Amino acid sequence: MMYRFALVALLLPQIVPAEAALAQESSERIIQVTGTASVETAPDLALLDVYLRGEGATPDAATTALAAKQKAVTGGVLGLLGAGSELTTSNITVIEARSGTCADGRGYGSQPRLNTGDCAVTGYIATMQNAVRTRNVAKAGTAAGLASRLGASDARLQGFALANPEEAQGRASAAAIAAARQRAEAVASGAGVRLGPIVSVRDQANFEFGAQARVAPGAPPAPPAPSMTAAIPIDLKPKPIETRAQVFVSYAIVP
Numbered sequence: 001m002m003y004r005f006a007l008v009a010l011l012l013p014q015i016v017p018a019e020a021a022l023a024q025e026s027s028e029r030i031i032q033v034t035g036t037a038s039v040e041t042a043p044d045l046a047l048l049d050v051y052l053r054g055e056g057a058t059p060d061a062a063t064t065a066l067a068a069k070q071k072a073v074t075g076g077v078l079g080l081l082g083a084g085s086e087l088t089t090s091n092i093t094v095i096e097a098r099s100g101t102c103a104d105g106r107g108y109g110s111q112p113r114l115n116t117g118d119c120a121v122t123g124y125i126a127t128m129q130n131a132v133r134t135r136n137v138a139k140a141g142t143a144a145g146l147a148s149r150l151g152a153s154d155a156r157l158q159g160f161a162l163a164n165p166e167e168a169q170g171r172a173s174a175a176a177i178a179a180a181r182q183r184a185e186a187v188a189s190g191a192g193v194r195l196g197p198i199v200s201v202r203d204q205a206n207f208e209f210g211a212q213a214r215v216a217p218g219a220p221p222a223p224p225a226p227s228m229t230a231a232i233p234i235d236l237k238p239k240p241i242e243t244r245a246q247v248f249v250s251y252a253i254v255p
Contacts, residue, residue, distance in 0.1 A: 029253045030199055031187050035180025036247075040240035041168045043160030046140030048132040050077070050087075050147045051154040055125055059094050062126040069151035070128060076150045077132060077143045080231055084135035091129040096121045127153075135163065141234030160238045172245035173203060180249040188253070196252030204246040 050073060054066030070089075078085055102119035113119040134140060140157050147155040162168055188195040 031184050031191075031193075031195065031251045031253060032248070033180050033184045033187065033251070034246065034248055035176040035178070035183065036245070037172055037175035037179050038242050038244040039168060039172045039175060040242055041162055043137060043238050043241050044135060044163050045161040046134050046137045046238075047158045047161060048077075048134070048140060048144055048147075049154075049156045049158055050130040050132060050144075050152045052128045052130065052151065053125065053153040054127075055097075055123060057123050059124045059126070062094060062124040066126040066128055070130075072150045073147050073152050074130070076231075077147050080143050080146055081132070081134045081136045081139055085132065086134075087130050087132050089128060089130050092127070094124055094126045097123045097125050137238065138236060141236045142231050145234055146231045160241065162241055162243075165243070168241070168243040169245065172243045173247065176245040176247045177201065177249065180247055181251075184249065184251045188251075193253045194255070196254035199250040199252050201250075202248040204248070 052066055052069045052073060054062045054064070054069060056062035056065055074087055078087060098113070098120065099118050099122055102113060115121050132143070134143070136143075137160065144155040144157045185195055
């Protein structure tokens, strides 16, 4: 038994360094490169924000005016854009309105004002924000103008997007890997070695860039919604959306 222990002790110093040297040699026989690429895709989503405002002597009068504008604007905009469009609502407020001669009671260090004199409540203002997403990109600018005509206090074409950004990101990543392969082959050729298979790939997320546009606020209260043929066309030519990808790739060096 003592003889066996002595034999193992003699062999270990020779085996362990050999395995460590082999692992070190294997880890060093790679080529690491970075590949970058970008692809451009025509946007297939348009994003609009539509703000509505109703005024009245009482809260009910203000919200009634707001509801009438909401019905006209929603019907007109969605009727123009058609299928594949949706409108969502948020940020509804109803606030008191006072005379312009009343000192501002909402600034830093200000105090609440009594409902008397110049600060007496003269009416109420109701507001609402709507967000529109549509696949009808070509008519998005026309829809913003129509919303303004139908009573929106502010109609904005905020920008464009992709309905399936993952597909564009996949194409960008594939192009980045191809660029990395080309670069690695150039390095291997210059070093006089042969490039082997991919050992590892690491991706780095990137961002997309769109375009923005704005339509000026329209005139208050509009008559009943006109026919859609009366909507003034606004031609759009949005920029393609750029999708970028960067990958870090390691290739084996083969004998």
